[in-house]
Every structure is written in structure tokens, then in C-alpha cells.
Amino acid sequence: MSERAKPNAVFRFFDRLGRLSVAGLEELGRYGTLLVESFYWLIFGHRIGQPVRIGAFFSEMMEIGVRAIGIVGIMAAAIGAMLAIQGIYSLKIFGAEGHVVFGVAFSMVREFAPLITGILVAGRSGSALSARIGTMKINQEIDALEVMGINPVRFLVVPSLLAALIMVPALTFMSMIVGLWAAGAYVNFALGMSLAAFLDQTISILSVNDLLHGLGKSAIFGLLIALIGVVNGFMVKGGAEGVGKATTRAVVQCISAIVVTDMLFALVATL
Amino acid sequence: MSDSKQKPTPPAPQLPTVIEVRDLVTHYGTRQILNGINVDIVQGEIMVIMGGSGSGKSTFLRHLMALQMPTSGTIKILGNDVWDLSQKDLFGLRKKLGVAFQAGALFSSMTVGENIMLPLYEHTKLDRLTMQIMARMKLEVVDLAGFEDLMPSELSGGMVKRAAVARAIIMDPRILFFDEPSAGLDPVVSSQLDDLILRLRDAMGMTICVVTHELESAFKIADRITVLDKGDILFIGTVDELKKHPSERIQNLLNRRSEEAEIDADEYLRRLMGEKLETEGMSR
Numbered sequence: 001m002s003e004r005a006k007p008n009a010v011f012r013f014f015d016r017l018g019r020l021s022v023a024g025l026e027e028l029g030r031y032g033t034l035l036v037e038s039f040y041w042l043i044f045g046h047r048i049g050q051p052v053r054i055g056a057f058f059s060e061m062m063e064i065g066v067r068a069i070g071i072v073g074i075m076a077a078a079i080g081a082m083l084a085i086q087g088i089y090s091l092k093i094f095g096a097e098g099h100v101v102f103g104v105a106f107s108m109v110r111e112f113a114p115l116i117t118g119i120l121v122a123g124r125s126g127s128a129l130s131a132r133i134g135t136m137k138i139n140q141e142i143d144a145l146e147v148m149g150i151n152p153v154r155f156l157v158v159p160s161l162l163a164a165l166i167m168v169p170a171l172t173f174m175s176m177i178v179g180l181w182a183a184g185a186y187v188n189f190a191l192g193m194s195l196a197a198f199l200d201q202t203i204s205i206l207s208v209n210d211l212l213h214g215l216g217k218s219a220i221f222g223l224l225i226a227l228i229g230v231v232n233g234f235m236v237k238g239g240a241e242g243v244g245k246a247t248t249r250a251v252v253q254c255i256s257a258i259v260v261t262d263m264l265f266a267l268v269a270t271l
Numbered sequence: 272m273s274d275s276k277q278k279p280t281p282p283a284p285q286l287p288t289v290i291e292v293r294d295l296v297t298h299y300g301t302r303q304i305l306n307g308i309n310v311d312i313v314q315g316e317i318m319v320i321m322g323g324s325g326s327g328k329s330t331f332l333r334h335l336m337a338l339q340m341p342t343s344g345t346i347k348i349l350g351n352d353v354w355d356l357s358q359k360d361l362f363g364l365r366k367k368l369g370v371a372f373q374a375g376a377l378f379s380s381m382t383v384g385e386n387i388m389l390p391l392y393e394h395t396k397l398d399r400l401t402m403q404i405m406a407r408m409k410l411e412v413v414d415l416a417g418f419e420d421l422m423p424s425e426l427s428g429g430m431v432k433r434a435a436v437a438r439a440i441i442m443d444p445r446i447l448f449f450d451e452p453s454a455g456l457d458p459v460v461s462s463q464l465d466d467l468i469l470r471l472r473d474a475m476g477m478t479i480c481v482v483t484h485e486l487e488s489a490f491k492i493a494d495r496i497t498v499l500d501k502g503d504i505l506f507i508g509t510v511d512e513l514k515k516h517p518s519e520r521i522q523n524l525l526n527r528r529s530e531e532a533e534i535d536a537d538e539y540l541r542r543l544m545g546e547k548l549e550t551e552g553m554s555r
Contacts, residue, residue, distance in 0.1 A: 048358070048359050048362075049359075049362075049394075050362070050393075135379075136378075139374060139376055139379075140373070140374065140376040141376045141377075141378055141379075143336075143338055143370075143376065144372060144376035144378075146338055146365070147337075147338065147365055147368060147370040147448075148389065148390045148393070149361075149362040149363070149365035149366050149390075149394065150389075150390075150393050151362075
């Protein structure tokens, strides 16, 4: 019995591995196709009488960007203050707490602002996109769009993709300012350094490259969040349970993709 | 009457064919869903597609709406082979089709009026006032005047379906598809919807294709009925021809008799327990 079971287990393992690999490749293909199709509609939609709706684009900008200002601001302030607290605590060992501005400025602008903004937008908008498109799919609303001669990618995906591409960097920029302000406020409280002096030092330390580094990767995060949310929404099968699963999957994938991309970006940028 | 397993349906005289289906085959994986369907639907008729669960009628409807590509075979709608059309031409063709989905498929984020105006907004350059007037006209047709500012969630099941019909006819399509229009409705509302379908055919001259399993509704509205069974066409013809058809399977369908009921108890028990008993026997 056990002799027979062994090859079965091995066979099952490779069978499963093969299936997972094919499914993974298929999903990657979907991301690529959706991205290409989105740019196609964005550029050529007008020519075939199907332009991207400006109203939907602004509405998505409102949803993804403007409505996230509050939570992103609070989180950025908390992270900025936390960086200042930890920085002063560590540097005190060497008696160099006055140099805390270096650590705070670089980590906030290059790392924490894009990362925290990306993760928050993934939790808010990545899941919302996935749930919305998934629900539309099971309610046959996607089919309804197609039979009305309205391309669902042009109608649903492009406005979200474009909005995420613009609003995530915009939120990141705001996050940088709020985070640095909060850090400056703590440094002022802990070390007596004025906010103006903190700001002055920050500006002299940072270069345009640092800013572009943070904003550049936040644009990629925005693209990833929108793509992952949409693809998971389109892949929904079954009813409400399928929507729930897709939403969870979208958030997990978004956050994982953001962290891995962040690491790769840091690696490439510091080579 | 045609007990047409694979023969093309002869179109009714003098009327042009608007939908022509030839040798339509569909597989889901290794499972064959449609086994070479041939149907012609002529202008101005109401064709009802019937069949039990798993007969392939929903898949067939998805093919007719050009939402799903078949494994093989051709579908010509208004003379165009739908799978040979360019994307632009397919969009053009779809403007001539209207669909009322089973659950309405209204966009929950838009009001009823915005739902109905959406095709106009996307495909025409009409000003908003004209679109609103047109939407109100269609809402009048489906007896929903004054409901344009409500959200779909504020409507009853029957009203959602009628709003979906209003959206489907806003572009004055030549062909209208209904997917299970009576499903989930009480008999009175269902009958009102049947009357609406007849009115659309008579007043607007539309060709209408209805997928349903409601016999009463089908008998009331159908000019012709296609009965699908396990991916084959069992019957195409008029209501009277269907009622008089000698086939036992058709009579079972009409009298809502299950073929399963005719299996004797021992056979049924063997079918239920067979696999388990065999397994147990082997393990002993």
C-alpha cells in the first residue's frame, strides 16, 4: 500500500506544481494584456468612437486620492514622528542626535512615504476595485456593458488605472510633507531645534533625485494596485464568496507586490 | 413542424432571416454543451428557446449575444458573421442588439435614468435634455414613468426587469434578447412582462429571442419555440405543433414529468449506493 502511495504523492506534487505554474503564467499574461489594452483605449479610443470618460476619471481620482487624504495624512504624521523618536533614541548612544534630520529626511522621502501610501491605497482602493468589478461580473453588469457595445476595459479599467497612476504619487508627495512636518515637530519638542531649521536642513540634505526616487516608485505602486485590483475582480467566480476571496487576494497581492517592488527599486537605485 | 435534430430550420416565407446559426458546437473542457445547432430566426418573430437545466440554452444565448465564442460553427446576425467582424464593426452591430438580463444587470452606482441613458451617452452626441426625454419615453413604454431618479436598489424585482428592458430598447435595437424574463417574479408581474414583450414586437417591430423555462409564458408570447435538450435541438416549431408533438421527451417537458421518476427504486438505489458499495466491497 505504501509502495503504491509514494509515487502517487510525487506525481500529485508535480501535477500540482505544474498546474500552479501554468495558472501563474496565465495570470501574468492577464496583467500584461490588461495593461496593453488599457493603453490602447487611452491612446486610440477616440479614433474608434470610444473615448475614455473624463467624468469617470475624475470620479476615480476623487475616490482613490482625495478621499484617502485623511488616513494617509494621519499615517504619514505617525510614521514621521516615529522615525524622529527612533532616530533620536538610536543616535543618542553616539551623542549625535542632532543628525537625526539625515535619517528622517532620507527614509521618509525615499522609503516610508511611498511605502505607507502604497499600502494604504492598496487596502482602500485595491480591495474596492476588486470588489466592485467582481460584483459587477457576477451581476452580469460586465456582460451588459459588452452587449451595449461599451468596452469594459475602456469604461471601467482605464479611469481607475489613470487615477491611481496620478493620485498615488500625489498622495505620496503629501505624505512626505506631512511626515517631515511631524518629525520636525517632534525634533523641536525633543531637541529644541526650530521647525524652520529642521526644514532648512532637510532641503539642503535632499536632492531632486531623492524626490524622484520616492515619487517614481509610488507611480509604479499606483499602477500595480489598479492592475491587481482589476484583474482579481475580473477573475471572480461564483457568488458573494468569490467576491470576498478576490478582495482578500487582491489586498494580499497588492501589498506583496508593493514590498517586493520597493526592495527591487531600492536595489537598482543604490547600485 | 420540424423534429429537426441537425437540419436547418426553414425560414418563414417572405421574412428575412436576422439570425442564422449553423453547426454550432461548444465544449467546456471535454464536456460538449452544444452539438451542432442550426437555427434561423426571422424578422419580427418572437423565438422562445426552452429546455431544462443543463440543456445548453444559456450558452446558446451567450453565443447569440456575441459574448462567447463557440468551438466551431457560425452565427450570422443581420447578415454579419459575428466572429469575423472587426472590433469596430462588432461594436456597431451591438448597437442594434438589446439585452434584458435575468437579474436586470442595472448598474447599482447609477440611477434608473442614468442606466437607461448610458448607451445614448456612449454612442450618440445628443444633448442631455434630449437623452432625458428619450429615457422618459422608454420608461413610459415599460410603465415606469417617474422612476428615473431612483436607484436600482429601490426598485422591486419586476420593476428592475422592466427598467432593464427600457435600457435595452433605448437605442431602438432590431433584435432584443431576454434571459429568463419571468424568473423570480410572481404570476401577475410575469404576465405583465409577457404583455410588454408582445407590445414591443407589435409596436416596434423588433425581433425578439427569449430564453425561458416557464411554459405558460412561452406559450403566451412565442411565435416559434426551440426546445434544446442536452445540447441538441429537440424541436423547432409553433406552440400548437409543440403541444401535439408525439415525442415522449417533449411531452415529459410539457407535462413537467421528470424522466428520473420513471427509474425503478432498485435502479435508483443502486445508482446512489453503487460506487460506495463497490468501494466497500474492494476494501473488504
